[in-house]
Amino acid sequence: MSTLAHDDHHDHKPTGLKRWFFSTNHKDIGTLYLIFALIMFFVGGAMAMIIRAELFQPGLQFVDPQFYNSMVTVHALVMIFGAVMPAGVGLANWMIPLMVGAPDMALPRMNNMSFWILPFAFALLLSTLFMEGGGPAGGWTMYPPLVLQLGNGFPYLIFAVHFLGISSIMGAINIIATVFNMRAPGMTLMQMPLFVWTWIITSFLLIASMPVLAGAVTMLLTDKYFGTSFFDAAGGGDPVLFQHIFWFFGHPEVYILALPAFGIVSQIIPTFSRKPLFGYASMVYATASIAILSFFVWAHHMFTVGLPIKGELFFMYATMLIAVPTGVKVFNWMATMWRGSMTFETPMLFAIAFVILFTIGGFSGLMLGITPVDFQYHDTYFVVAHFHYVLLTGAIFALMGAAYYWLPKWTGNMYDERLGKIHFWLSLISSNVLFFPQHFLGLAGMPRRIPDYSIQFADFNMISSVGGFAYGISQLLFIYIVIKCVMGGKKAKAVSWEGAKGLEWHVPSPAPFHTFETPPKLTKQMLEH
Amino acid sequence: MKSNFQKLLLLLLFTPLTALSDWALNMREGVTPISQEIYQMHQITLWVVTIIGIIVFGVMFWSIFHHRKSKGAKAAKFSHSTTVEIIWTIVPTVIIISLAIPATKLLIKMDDTSESAITIKATGSQWKWKYDYLDGVGEGITLYSALDDKSREIGQRDSGLDPMEYENYLMDVDEPIVLPVNTKIRILTTAQDVIHAFWVPDLGWKRDAIPGFINDNWAVIEKPGTYRGKCAEICGAGHGYMPIVIKAVSMDDYTAWVDGKMLAQAESKNTSDKVLTMEELMTKGEKVYKAQCLVCHQANGQGLKGAFPALAGSAVAVEKEQRLGHLHRIIFGKVLMPAFGEQLSDVDIAAVATYERNAWGNNTGDIVQAKEVAEARKVPNVLE
Numbered sequence: 001m002s003t004l005a006h007d008d009h010h011d012h013k014p015t016g017l018k019r020w021f022f023s024t025n026h027k028d029i030g031t032l033y034l035i036f037a038l039i040m041f042f043v044g045g046a047m048a049m050i051i052r053a054e055l056f057q058p059g060l061q062f063v064d065p066q067f068y069n070s071m072v073t074v075h076a077l078v079m080i081f082g083a084v085m086p087a088g089v090g091l092a093n094w095m096i097p098l099m100v101g102a103p104d105m106a107l108p109r110m111n112n113m114s115f116w117i118l119p120f121a122f123a124l125l126l127s128t129l130f131m132e133g134g135g136p137a138g139g140w141t142m143y144p145p146l147v148l149q150l151g152n153g154f155p156y157l158i159f160a161v162h163f164l165g166i167s168s169i170m171g172a173i174n175i176i177a178t179v180f181n182m183r184a185p186g187m188t189l190m191q192m193p194l195f196v197w198t199w200i201i202t203s204f205l206l207i208a209s210m211p212v213l214a215g216a217v218t219m220l221l222t223d224k225y226f227g228t229s230f231f232d233a234a235g236g237g238d239p240v241l242f243q244h245i246f247w248f249f250g251h252p253e254v255y256i257l258a259l260p261a262f263g264i265v266s267q268i269i270p271t272f273s274r275k276p277l278f279g280y281a282s283m284v285y286a287t288a289s290i291a292i293l294s295f296f297v298w299a300h301h302m303f304t305v306g307l308p309i310k311g312e313l314f315f316m317y318a319t320m321l322i323a324v325p326t327g328v329k330v331f332n333w334m335a336t337m338w339r340g341s342m343t344f345e346t347p348m349l350f351a352i353a354f355v356i357l358f359t360i361g362g363f364s365g366l367m368l369g370i371t372p373v374d375f376q377y378h379d380t381y382f383v384v385a386h387f388h389y390v391l392l393t394g395a396i397f398a399l400m401g402a403a404y405y406w407l408p409k410w411t412g413n414m415y416d417e418r419l420g421k422i423h424f425w426l427s428l429i430s431s432n433v434l435f436f437p438q439h440f441l442g443l444a445g446m447p448r449r450i451p452d453y454s455i456q457f458a459d460f461n462m463i464s465s466v467g468g469f470a471y472g473i474s475q476l477l478f479i480y481i482v483i484k485c486v487m488g489g490k491k492a493k494a495v496s497w498e499g500a501k502g503l504e505w506h507v508p509s510p511a512p513f514h515t516f517e518t519p520p521k522l523t524k525q526m527l528e529h
Numbered sequence: 530m531k532s533n534f535q536k537l538l539l540l541l542l543f544t545p546l547t548a549l550s551d552w553a554l555n556m557r558e559g560v561t562p563i564s565q566e567i568y569q570m571h572q573i574t575l576w577v578v579t580i581i582g583i584i585v586f587g588v589m590f591w592s593i594f595h596h597r598k599s600k601g602a603k604a605a606k607f608s609h610s611t612t613v614e615i616i617w618t619i620v621p622t623v624i625i626i627s628l629a630i631p632a633t634k635l636l637i638k639m640d641d642t643s644e645s646a647i648t649i650k651a652t653g654s655q656w657k658w659k660y661d662y663l664d665g666v667g668e669g670i671t672l673y674s675a676l677d678d679k680s681r682e683i684g685q686r687d688s689g690l691d692p693m694e695y696e697n698y699l700m701d702v703d704e705p706i707v708l709p710v711n712t713k714i715r716i717l718t719t720a721q722d723v724i725h726a727f728w729v730p731d732l733g734w735k736r737d738a739i740p741g742f743i744n745d746n747w748a749v750i751e752k753p754g755t756y757r758g759k760c761a762e763i764c765g766a767g768h769g770y771m772p773i774v775i776k777a778v779s780m781d782d783y784t785a786w787v788d789g790k791m792l793a794q795a796e797s798k799n800t801s802d803k804v805l806t807m808e809e810l811m812t813k814g815e816k817v818y819k820a821q822c823l824v825c826h827q828a829n830g831q832g833l834k835g836a837f838p839a840l841a842g843s844a845v846a847v848e849k850e851q852r853l854g855h856l857h858r859i860i861f862g863k864v865l866m867p868a869f870g871e872q873l874s875d876v877d878i879a880a881v882a883t884y885e886r887n888a889w890g891n892n893t894g895d896i897v898q899a900k901e902v903a904e905a906r907k908v909p910n911v912l913e
Contacts, residue, residue: 058692058699060684065824066766066836133836139763145740146723146765149865151836233741239724240739274598276608304726304761305737306744309640313633320625327621328614334589335613341604342597352593356586363578370628372635373571375734376556379726379761444553445730447761450769452684454699455692456553499604 013513021116024108026093027511029115031410033090034403036118038479040082041396043126045472047075052434052468055461060452068451069137070129076140080257081164082122084391087399088260089114089171092199095406096175098504098511099193101184101520106177114170121163128153139449141250142217144231144242148224158221165210172203172210184503186522190284193502193529194277197284198263201291205252205259208295213249216242240305247298255294257391259287261358261398262329265351267502268405269333270529272348273340274499277529279332286325286332293322303374312371319369323362330359345497346420350401353428354394361389364439379449382442388435393428400427400478407485408492412510415485423481426474433467501528557730560752560777564733566635574628581624639734642747645715649706653718653725653738653760654867656767656824660706663717667787670794673872675820676770677701682819684770685828700757703820705774707790709783710750719743722867723765729758729773737762750777766836767824801875801903807883807896814884817877821869822885830889837865841889852895856882856905857912870906875899 013019013028023029050071054062063071093111097104105111129135133151136142142157150157179192179200189197220242222228229235231242270277277283299307299315307315333355342348364386368374377383400423407415437460442448446457453461492509503526507515520526558568596602647665651658657675662668680699683690692698708714718727718738728735732748735758750756758773778786805813819828822840826832830841840846845855859878862868869878876899886895 059688059690060686064686064766064833065769066833069763069766069768072763138765143724143763146763149723149765233739238742240742273596274604275606278607279609279614282609282614304735305739306742309636312636316632316636317629320629323625324618324621328618330585331613331617334585334592335610337589337596338592339602339605339607340592340596341602342593343599344597352589356589359582359585363582366578366625366628367571367574370570370574370632372632372639372734373567373574375639375736376567376571376730378735379728440554443556445557445759447728447759447769449763450759452692452699452769455696458693 022112024104024112025513026097026105026108026111027410027513029105029111030090030092030094032115033086033093033118036115037083037087037090037399038482040078040086040122042475044075044078044083045475047071047078048468049472051075052465054451055453056465057462058453058455058458063451065451066134066137069139069449070135072449073136073138073140074125074129077125077136078122079391080140080253081161082118084257084395084399085168086118088199088202088257089168091195091260091264091399091402091406092171092175094410095504096178096196096199097182098409098507098515099196099502100179100182100187101503101516101522102178102182103514103516105174106182107174110170111174114167114174117163117167117170121160121167124156124163125160128156131156141243141246142220143246144220144223144239147220154224155221158217161217162214165214168206169210172206175199175203176207184516184519184522187527190281191527191529193263194266194280194283195260195263198259198266198287201287202256202259205256205291205294209249209252209256212245213253216245216249219245240302243302243305244298247301248295250301251298252291252294254387254390255291257395258358259291261354261395262287264398264402264405265333265354267529268347268351268401269336269355270501271405271497271499272345272351273337273342275336275340276501277332278335278338279328280529282328283332286328289325290322293318293325297322300369300371300374303371304378316369316371320366323366323369326362330355330362341499343498345404345417346415346424347401347405349421349424349428350397350404353424354397354401357389357393357397357432361386361394364389377442379447380442381438381446381448384448385435385438385442388438392435393431397427400424403478403482405497406504407482408496409504409507409509409511411486411489412492412508413485413487413489414492414496415481415489419477419481419484423474423477426477427471430467430470430474434464434471435467437461437464437467502526559731559733560750560754560756561732561748562751563635563639563748564731566638567733570631570635573631577624577628639746642715642745645713645747647709647712648715648717649708650717650719650743651727651738651773652721653727653764653771654721655723655765656760656771657821658702658727658760658771658773659721659872664715666709666784667790670787670790672704672706672790674702674704674706674774676772677703678816678819681770681823697757699770700759700772700774702772702774705755705776707776707778707783707786708750709780710753710777712780713747713749715745715747717743717745724762725760725764725771726762727758727773728761729756729775731756731758732775735761750775753777753779766833770824797874801899803876803899805876805880805898807887810880810883810896811887813877814880814882815888817873817881818884818888821873822881825865830885830891840885841891846885847891847893849893849895852886852897853905853908854911855885856897856902857910860902860906861910861912863912875902875906878902 131152136157138146219230229237231237231239297319300319368377441460494508495505556571648663650661650663659673662670683692718736720738720740725738726735736744736746756775760771825837826840832839845851860870879897879899879902882897886893
């Protein structure tokens with residue numbers, strides 16, 4: 001198998017700072033993305049710890065309400081744009097060329113740039129926390145007029161969002177160019193691994209939705225500094241217009257976070273079930289349907305703004321419709337496991353937890369989609385529980401699973417399986433202690449984004465905070481496991497998992513600096529997935 | 530049974546806390562016909578997803594336990610089946626349609642605000658509610674409703690007071706809305722500065738209050754009682770501190786309240802001739818300050834650095850030349866500072882200005898009387 005990755009001894013790589021700053025190598029850039037995402041995961045996590053500490057009991061103990069609001073806001077921005085999205089792009093960078101048999105990404109210099117924009121964008125964003133007027137505190141959705149009350153940090157917020165958008169668009173262009181132009185001869189689109197498919201669809205979502213966000217925040221900028229009144233009723237504008245534009249970006253955005261996770265899980269489950277993915281074609285079509293539908297459901301985030309009833313009905317039906325392709329995916333994963341020969345290494349545990357917990361998030365999503373009842377759920381902790389089920393126990397669990405799944409390929413060493421399992425069980429239990437009670441809080445009437453609450457919410461908040469601290473601490477174990485794996489451990493084979501299929505397992509572990517410099521000659525066995 | 534067991538277990542774990550909290554797990558049924566229908570719809574959906582969940586996860590776990598390698602399971606080779614794929618596309622579609630039909634009916638019912646007997650308008654501002662009775666019995670009443678002083682005091686950081694000892698912590702206001710029962714009430718929502726949202730769970734809905742736009746909704750409250758809610762859309766530092774309280778009473782009690790309120794409103798209109806002593810002004814001023822100014826400018830007058838300016842030692846609150854500017858800031862507002870001219874009477878503004886010019890070591894000895902405020906209202910805003 002290692003015949004494909006020849007010339008190991010010619011594996012020149014630049015050294016020192018130059019290697020990382022000027023890198024055009026998809027593996028190095030992938031690594032940078034992944035490390036950056038992990039750092040941001042802890043930065044955003046630290047903010048979550050402040051939030052849960054303040055909510056541990058009623059009364060104000062640690063922070064002022066304004067600072068609390070900025071924690072809520074920046075936590076979301078950091079987790080979405082700093083942790084989940086870069087982690088997904090990092091995986092795409094590392095794995096897509098390996099999976100389609102390409103020597104590198106199609107546009108390697110742009111690849112470097114799309115990564116190196118990120119640290120600067122986040123320097124802009126996080127610096128606002130130390131400015132006069134504090135960090136953004138109106139929620140990550142940046143609704144005017146509230147966001148316009150932000151002090152000196154306002155332009156920094158806007159430009160940070162612009163940069164994040166540019167970075168994402170460049171990443172997406174790169175992925176599309178790579179997949180459409182650089183597949184190994186003989187690999188048709190319908191033979192690509194599902195992870196590649198989900199990323200192609202995600203890339204189109206990014207290209208279609210990010211400019212919309214850029215437009216929206218630019219209008220905020222001109223409203224604040226150049227006397228326009230796009231969103232100011234006094235000048236003939238409409239604050240709700242911003243919400244329409246924002247969510248036209250925002251709903252596809254949630255699938256930008258979720259689709260790569262679908263792709264990951266579709267790689268992991270067949271491997272550990274030792275059985276091909278069930279319904280490959282329907283998986284591709286379901287992913288595409290979800291992506292297309294995601295452009296027609298944006299107003300379900302704003303049922304309470306007072307839409308005309310016809311609008312409310314349309315967006316209710318469209319939203320409920322998404323349950324169908326999503327259901328198809330869940331059923332396909334189940335059918336893949338059905339009559340397989342399963343083992344339960346850490347990646348599989350995370351993948352199974354993803355399927356169950358993402359589905360629970362989907363259930364609450366269906367409930368939220370029913371407009372008349374949403375009038376009760378909207379902007380409560382029920383919503384907070386919902387999107388953390390789909391994003392934390394959904395997207396982040398899948399990303400964790402992906403890290404365990406491909407760590408042997410990246411480092412050449414097996415991670416410590418026992419510690420990996422401990423990390424999984426701690427994460428699973430603590431995240432449910434953290435988020436499940438928030439359903440009850442929301443139904444009982446606790447609004448989201450409040451620094452202090454009435455005493456009938458005290459008990460569940462305390463339980464939720466305990467879960468939060470436990471989850472936070474458990475993630476330190478992940479760092480330890482990764483470092484330990486990088487430093488050494490049992491040597492990984494080229495095919496690191498017994499049931500692993502796909503081109504990435506046809507190069508040695510660790511994957512050499514340059515792979516597939518000449519296109520691989522595909523055999524039937526190499527195209528299995 | 531299981532949930533009772535869980536409750537018991539948690540009860541034992543957190544005994545000191547449970548004295549006042551109610552472990553509510555589910556949505557409230559509420560007190561209007563609509564809120565009860567919403568509750569039914571919620572229950573139905575919850576059951577539907579629970580049953581789907583039990584079936585789907587049940588099958589999955591059965592597979593996880595039986596189709597494992599350690600039990601000698603050999604992997605099958607199949608990778609698709611058109612029949613089952615059609616089935617699991619059609620079945621969810623049917624379930625969804627059967628949920629969408631009652632939801633559509635309910636939504637149409639909620640949308641009909643016609644033939645209401647009383648119309649009130651709730652205007653959100655940072656951070657209180659203003660209610661105008663626009664139509665029906667009580668027309669002409671205006672009242673402001675802000676968080677009660679006790680919650681405010683306890684809620685200060687490091688107040689040293691325990692919220693757990695106050696049953697209505699962050700749930701009570703200085704003046705509630707009073708509404709009659711069994712009457713169709715149309716509730717309009719709008720806002721003065723940023724977006725807020727009017728939400729009383731017992732009415733079954735929430736609706737955004739958007740500056741420059743008016744939304745409407747309705748409720749028929751069927752049971753007398755006190756119903757509490759909160760602002761549900763983030764609106765700045767005081768977002769968690771703007772509760773809503775509705776007192777629903779019989780029509781007779783409501784008419785009596787309207788008469789009393791009208792009388793009091795007429796009396797308080799004319800306060801500009803009132804002359805108070807320094808002591809009276811300080812006491813009144815402190816009260817007004819606590820209710821209106823404290824969230825931003827803080828109890829110690831130090832403000833919040835970077836966001837809200839300090840009053841203690843500030844030129845505006847100390848220097849003689851700035852006296853009119855000080856009053857105009859209160860009356861007309863400035864940038865983030867809301868205008869209080871409409872809400873506060875002359876004597877209230879005089880009192881709070883006197884208080885600010887003498888509290889926290891400002892000690893200017895200045896006394897502002899209502900007459901000066903009345904005059905300040907008439908001259909052009911010096912801040913412009």
